[in-house]
Amino acid sequence: MTSRGFSPTGIRFENIEKRYGGLAALRRVRFEIAPGECVALAGRNGSGKTTLLRIAAGLVRPSSGELTFPSATGAVPGAASHGAKTEAVRAKNSAGFVAHATMVYDELTAEENLLLFARLQGTHNAAERVNKLLYEVGLYDRRSSLVRTFSRGMRQRVAIARALLHEPSILLLDEPSTGLDPQGVGWLATTLRELRDTGCTILMSLHGESEISMLATRAIRLDAGLIVADTHSGAEVRSILTFADA
Amino acid sequence: MSLLSSTTVLLGKELRTEFRSRELLTTTVVFILMVIVLFSFTFDPTYSDSRRFGPGLLWLAFLFAASLMLQPCFLREQNNDTLSALRLSVSDPFAIFLAKLIANTLFLLFTEVLMLPVFAVLYNVPVLRVLGQLLLVFFLGSLGVSIAGTALSAISAQARMRELLLPLLLLPLLTPVLVSSTQVTIGLLDASPYVEWKGIGFLVAFDVVFLTLLWLLGEYLLEE
Numbered sequence: 001m002t003s004r005g006f007s008p009t010g011i012r013f014e015n016i017e018k019r020y021g022g023l024a025a026l027r028r029v030r031f032e033i034a035p036g037e038c039v040a041l042a043g044r045n046g047s048g049k050t051t052l053l054r055i056a057a058g059l060v061r062p063s064s065g066e067l068t069f070p071s072a073t074g075a076v077p078g079a080a081s082h083g084a085k086t087e088a089v090r091a092k093n094s095a096g097f098v099a100h101a102t103m104v105y106d107e108l109t110a111e112e113n114l115l116l117f118a119r120l121q122g123t124h125n126a127a128e129r130v131n132k133l134l135y136e137v138g139l140y141d142r143r144s145s146l147v148r149t150f151s152r153g154m155r156q157r158v159a160i161a162r163a164l165l166h167e168p169s170i171l172l173l174d175e176p177s178t179g180l181d182p183q184g185v186g187w188l189a190t191t192l193r194e195l196r197d198t199g200c201t202i203l204m205s206l207h208g209e210s211e212i213s214m215l216a217t218r219a220i221r222l223d224a225g226l227i228v229a230d231t232h233s234g235a236e237v238r239s240i241l242t243f244a245d246a
Numbered sequence: 247m248s249l250l251s252s253t254t255v256l257l258g259k260e261l262r263t264e265f266r267s268r269e270l271l272t273t274t275v276v277f278i279l280m281v282i283v284l285f286s287f288t289f290d291p292t293y294s295d296s297r298r299f300g301p302g303l304l305w306l307a308f309l310f311a312a313s314l315m316l317q318p319c320f321l322r323e324q325n326n327d328t329l330s331a332l333r334l335s336v337s338d339p340f341a342i343f344l345a346k347l348i349a350n351t352l353f354l355l356f357t358e359v360l361m362l363p364v365f366a367v368l369y370n371v372p373v374l375r376v377l378g379q380l381l382l383v384f385f386l387g388s389l390g391v392s393i394a395g396t397a398l399s400a401i402s403a404q405a406r407m408r409e410l411l412l413p414l415l416l417l418p419l420l421t422p423v424l425v426s427s428t429q430v431t432i433g434l435l436d437a438s439p440y441v442e443w444k445g446i447g448f449l450v451a452f453d454v455v456f457l458t459l460l461w462l463l464g465e466y467l468l469e470e
Binding site for chain 1: 247251252259263267326327330331332333334335336470
């Protein structure tokens, strides 16, 4: 998809806990994703997948625990608590995040949306990068249309393009195929495969088996904020994803 | 990206989305116009009544209109979770506040300048000779309203009963701004106009203190 000039980065969750009042959304979550790994998160609604992804993106502060981003060289730059500004900034700089909501403005065009975020992120040659991504997500011809006139699938394409603007070394995807038609899912699977193959670390929450889930080399199942399964075995990955909602 | 560059980019977004939807401007203009016209015809104020009560009425209308305008400020960032996208994209979250409060100040000022001739005609108050000083007090007052209002809008947007919470927090907090702005405006609209420097000083101090607080604490207001 792009020529990538980042250093592969992993994610390390050290006893992450998140409580909302008396409710524990995550309970002592502890695992590490190696640089370049593609991990699928599975689990029922409310199992903590979204919270975990938002913590990884630096949007939610964990109640306790530590989040670090080990690089491919093995060093752990700025091994501070997640609350520390260095780690939050590092997360923001290295991660691209696709949430359940589209995170784009309905009152702006697809091009204006992407240009806005590209400029805020300080993307080099923002206009060129935006046009390239619009072309890749298949919205170049509709670049001047307001996002509010788009279907859910088209909005999701803009959302994915927004997450890829700064060529992130980590991609965090919360049910990324939401609203996409079969062609869209195929395109996303191809894009993610290319990113994975160039060393991008991917953590995505999924429901059921799809073209996208086939990319996962590891699956983690959450239940009530706890990791109840974590496997690298191909057959078990499929099994976890297929029966995650059972 | 520097704070200034991020703020400029975000301010462009705020202005573009508002001038495309015209949601806030329409609401505030209609509200202020209704208050000014209604009171003018109901009380039929004399020349001296206008000078005594006009400024208070004008600022009360501005304040209530501002509370209407400030409500959607952060609320509409929640529709598509765009606030999260902004938080992920800016290096300094203060840029988000700065852009919003500058936009809110501009919208309020625009409305006030638009409504001033209507007020002058309906209440028979000459404003041209003190126009510069009036614009200064409009600016300082609107800035104070916007700074406090933008911060409280960020807080209330994440709360339950958010529609009630903002006016409940905002109106008591802005009472000193309302009093000072009204006093300065009364002085300016007097038969022998004078500048109430104490009021101007208070407005400047209010703006500086609340802007500093927002700069120091703004990041925490945006957290989930």
